[in-house]
Amino acid sequence: MFGRDWTEKDQSVIEHHDYSYIVYKSxxxxxxxxxxxxxxxxLLELLDLAIVYCETxxxxxxxxxIKRGISIQNIDFLRSxxxxxxxxDLKIFCLCLESRNS
Structure with a gap:
C-alpha cells in the first residue's frame, strides 16, 4: 500500500471505513x-477483519x-x-452445544 503506484503512498493519513474504530484499535x-x-x-467484526488480513x-x-460467549439466544446466529x-470448528462447537441443550 505504501509502495509503487498506490495512492496511499503519498497520503499522511489513510482512512478506512470498512470496520469501526474500536475494531481497528482492538x-x-x-x-x-x-x-x-x-x-x-x-468480536465478530474483528474476526472478519482478521480473515481479510489473513491473520490466522x-x-x-x-x-x-466467540465460543466463550455462545448462549442459547445467539447460537443460531453464530452458527450462520x-x-x-x-x-x-465453530460450527461443530455450536452443533454440539445445541445437541447437549436439546
Whole structure:
C-alpha cells in the first residue's frame, strides 16, 4: 500500500471505513499485546477483519472468544457466522452445544 503506484503512498493519513474504530484499535492492540477484549458484536467484526488480513492466529483467538460467549439466544446466529466464514470448528462447537441443550 505504501509502495509503487498506490495512492496511499503519498497520503499522511489513510482512512478506512470498512470496520469501526474500536475494531481497528482492538486489531492493533492484539498485534502488540496479544489481548482481545471486545463485546460479541465487535468480536465478530474483528474476526472478519482478521480473515481479510489473513491473520490466522487472531482468527483462532477470536473463535475461542466467540465460543466463550455462545448462549442459547445467539447460537443460531453464530452458527450462520461460522457457515459464512467457513469455520467448521465453530460450527461443530455450536452443533454440539445445541445437541447437549436439546
Amino acid at each position: 486489531f492493533l492492540k492484539y498485534l502488540y499485546t496479544g489481548v482481545i477484549s471486545l463485546p460479541m458484536q465487535e 492466529k487472531l482468527e483462532r483467538c477470536c473463535i475461542q472468544e 457466522i461460522a457457515d459464512k466464514h467457513k469455520k467448521e
